[in-house]
């Protein structure tokens with residue numbers, strides 16, 4: 001008698017998201033004596049102060065109603081949207097053509113496409129820790145290895161080049177940078193970006209630049225790394241998700257900065273891969289030119305002003321909190337707070353810290369382990385200021401109660 005073989009594929013088993021692995025056990029209590037709050041959720045659209053601008057939804061609605069987006073389009077996305085993005089993301093050193101822009105299913109889709117065209121089983125990529133966990137998850141999915149390089153919390157979360165030197169080998173295919181950073185909230189200086197390019201040029205490793213928070217800074221300005229090189233091929237990830245605060249629209253892109261056309265084979269490969277899952281929803285993609293054109297001039301600075309006020313509030317509270325420290329973030333929607341574990345009685349790691357914080361104070365944060373890091377936790381800077389202040393007071397009380405006397 002035949003029997004059912006109902007075990008899932010090795011590929012699925014190898015697809016592990018560190019967030020799911022680490023936070024499954026951390027829950028807010030359901031019977032807490034006060035309201036409970038989450039500072040964990042990285043979706044700005046659910047917070048009233050970060051609701052989508054109605055200009056963007058009107059444009060998408062008009063596109064849907066026009067009936068022009070009901071069919072398939074080019075696998076890498078409709079040309080007008082790609083032209084508009086090529087114009088927006090061309091720099092003095094490099095003029096993009098529409099074919100340098102590939103639309104994809106969210107920034108995540110664009111990351112997956114890039115990784116698929118670069119990685120054979122057994123290859124590796126270098127990714128930042130703390131960093132965005134999806135890279136590790138997708139590397140596992142592709143039977144490749146994600147090697148973690150450290151960022152330096154006391155030096156603006158800059159890259160530790162000694163670590164890169166230690167990790168790189170002949171199977172290294174990509175150096176991933178995330179700037180502005182989720183989860184660190186850091187923004188790299190021009191000098192640091194030039195050092196990164198210098199390293200990549202010396203080792204002949206292409207850069208995968210996650211810039212889904214492009215332009216989203218309130219400290220120093222964000223400089224796209226593609227604007228600083230003629231020699232190092234840069235594959236830049238962007239998305240509507242964070243720039244326009246609509247992660248549910250699932251529309252992102254991959255931009256190829258490759259002035260001397262060294263990457264012709266990758267360009268072909270990208271189109272092959274795109275023929276599998278195709279483009280994001282055309283009525284969304286078709287909205288891009290009008291959205292770029294009609295975005296109010298002060299749109300981004302107003303969004304970032306709200307983030308800045310929250311960052312300052314958190315920073316202020318942390319200065320008064322024993323055993324915790326942070327540097328003032330400068331961009332994206334987050335900050336990372338370092339935990340001096342030895343200063344506390346009973347925190348073996350930041351998962352335990354986050355579990356106890358949820359249980360005792362009704363505040364949920366994501367531990368560093370969710371971002372392949374330790375001794376830290378991430379705070380999302382999108383809650384209302386009143387809620388954030390309440391949460392930071394509870395965190396302060398929590399730290400004071402567990403601090404070694």
Ligand SMILES: *Cc1c(COP(=O)(O)O)cnc(C)c1O
Pocket residue numbers: 105106107108109132178181182210212239240241242247250251252
């Ligand atoms: C949100 C995010 C993404 C993915 O964005 P989607 O468009 O929602 O897929 C990629 N990288 C970083 C660093 C992010 O924070």
